[in-house]
Amino acid sequence: MKTPTAHPLRTPRTANLTQLAVGALLALAGTAQAQSLVEVFEAARGFDATILSARSQFDGNVARAAQARAGILPQAGLSGGANWSRRDSPTPQLDGSSNSQNVTLAASQPLYRPANQIANEQALLSLDVARAQLAAAEQDLIVRTTQSYFDVLAAQDTLAFVRAQKAAVSEQLAAAKRNFEVGTSTVTDSREAQARFDLVLAQEIAAENDLRVRRLVLDQLVGRNVTPRPLAAPVALPTIEPADPEAWVARAEATHPTLLQATRALEIAQLETRKAEAGHKPTVDLVGQYQLARGPVQTFSNARTNTGTVGVQFNMPLFAGYAIQNRVRETLALEDRARTDLEGARRGINQATRSAYFGVLSGQGQVRALEAAEASSQSALDANQLGYQVGVRINIDVLNAQSQLFQTKRDLAVARYNVLLGGLRLKQASGQLTPADLQPVDALLAR
Numbered sequence: 463m464k465t466p467t468a469h470p471l472r473t474p475r476t477a478n479l480t481q482l483a484v485g486a487l488l489a490l491a492g493t494a495q496a497q498s499l500v501e502v503f504e505a506a507r508g509f510d511a512t513i514l515s516a517r518s519q520f521d522g523n524v525a526r527a528a529q530a531r532a533g534i535l536p537q538a539g540l541s542g543g544a545n546w547s548r549r550d551s552p553t554p555q556l557d558g559s560s561n562s563q564n565v566t567l568a569a570s571q572p573l574y575r576p577a578n579q580i581a582n583e584q585a586l587l588s589l590d591v592a593r594a595q596l597a598a599a600e601q602d603l604i605v606r607t608t609q610s611y612f613d614v615l616a617a618q619d620t621l622a623f624v625r626a627q628k629a630a631v632s633e634q635l636a637a638a639k640r641n642f643e644v645g646t647s648t649v650t651d652s653r654e655a656q657a658r659f660d661l662v663l664a665q666e667i668a669a670e671n672d673l674r675v676r677r678l679v680l681d682q683l684v685g686r687n688v689t690p691r692p693l694a695a696p697v698a699l700p701t702i703e704p705a706d707p708e709a710w711v712a713r714a715e716a717t718h719p720t721l722l723q724a725t726r727a728l729e730i731a732q733l734e735t736r737k738a739e740a741g742h743k744p745t746v747d748l749v750g751q752y753q754l755a756r757g758p759v760q761t762f763s764n765a766r767t768n769t770g771t772v773g774v775q776f777n778m779p780l781f782a783g784y785a786i787q788n789r790v791r792e793t794l795a796l797e798d799r800a801r802t803d804l805e806g807a808r809r810g811i812n813q814a815t816r817s818a819y820f821g822v823l824s825g826q827g828q829v830r831a832l833e834a835a836e837a838s839s840q841s842a843l844d845a846n847q848l849g850y851q852v853g854v855r856i857n858i859d860v861l862n863a864q865s866q867l868f869q870t871k872r873d874l875a876v877a878r879y880n881v882l883l884g885g886l887r888l889k890q891a892s893g894q895l896t897p898a899d900l901q902p903v904d905a906l907l908a909r
């Protein structure tokens with residue numbers, strides 16, 4: 463057993479490793495100039511290519527839906543023409559040339575066109591689909607922004623904890639070298655500390671690179687350099703309300719954008735069958751025409767005539783080569799597919815909602831366990847440092863205890879971010895996620 467000696471590594475210098483890590487974290491984060499999660503999301507709203515593309519697609523869908531209304535509105539057209547003719551005949555009296563001009567204004571108003579009316583109803587339903595697609599894209603942006611935001615914070619935490627561990631290992635290495643020089647420890651202690659220091663140095667390089675990459679992802683999402691705000695200490699994670707997965711599933715079935723899209727798709731498919739069946743039905747239009755004409759009458763003398771007509775036009779399909787019957791068969795098959803897709807979407811959403819709910823519960827349990835593990839790891843490190851001073855522990859025991867403590871701290875930080883992100887994913891899975899849901903998360907960040 464080694465003789466107890468006054469060790470240069472004192473517990474008061476390393477016991478409070480959390481303060482060292484937090485200090486490094488704040489230095490990295492630059493909280494004074496940091497942006498909140500809500501600010502970052504609003505910036506991403508106006509820059510992210512995916513959401514901008516979704517908005518353009520929505521505008522296009524709105525315009526396309528409005529086109530279907532043209533089938534039940536009046537139609538009007540203006541046409542005109544001019545002709546010149548020359549006649550040569552054996553009878554000289556009949557020779558000569560003539561000019562004629564005409565301008566025609568024609569209009570029609572559908573009176574009975576069931577296919578056009580159904581197409582307009584489909585267009586109105588397609589607007590609901592477009593809105594649901596845009597809502598889903600916005601929900602996805604909320605999750606992607608929060609994910610990138612927390613990825614940067616997690617990378618900052620990792621780098622801060624690695625640097626704090628590096629400082630602690632450096633002190634342990636210096637102490638081992640001094641003890642070896644005075645003969646109170648073996649060269650093994652120095653080599654073990656040196657190996658651990660080299661390992662932590664490699665981890666620091668990897669952590670720095672990971673932080674740069676995470677920042678690039680967030681900056682690309684927002685369009686400018688962003689410094690996230692860290693979580694305020696102590697962290698009080700929100701609870702799940704309601705605490706019942708079936709309640710979340712019920713909400714999903716009522717409001718989920720994907721389910722709404724599948725429901726409207728089935729309704730549109732059913733209308734498509736009706737529209738195909740309307741191919742057997744007649745059509746009735748109100749038509750009118752007014753024509754101004756100038757041309758030769760009898761012996762090439764020019765005369766001007768005005769003609770106006772108003773009438774009702776009736777068309778009745780009799781036989782189209784079985785095209786209508788086969789079109790109805792096709793739409794019925796597509797209707798069955800839409801019905802199956804709706805059921806599949808419902809099952810998938812129910813499963814995703816339950817999985818998200820239990821994922822949040824599991825994450826909250828992990829946070830509680832890691833908080834207890836952090837306290838235990840700190841106590842274990844203090845005990846090993848004291849044991850090393852009195853000679854009942856060796857250097858590798860202290861190094862392992864330090865490594866365990868910092869690994870626990872990193873895991874705890876990541877687990878907290880996962881719980882907050884999991885809460886948003888749960889609302890997304892149930893179709894209820896809105897930008898307002900970022901406010902409670904934003905309130906947990908440092909000011």
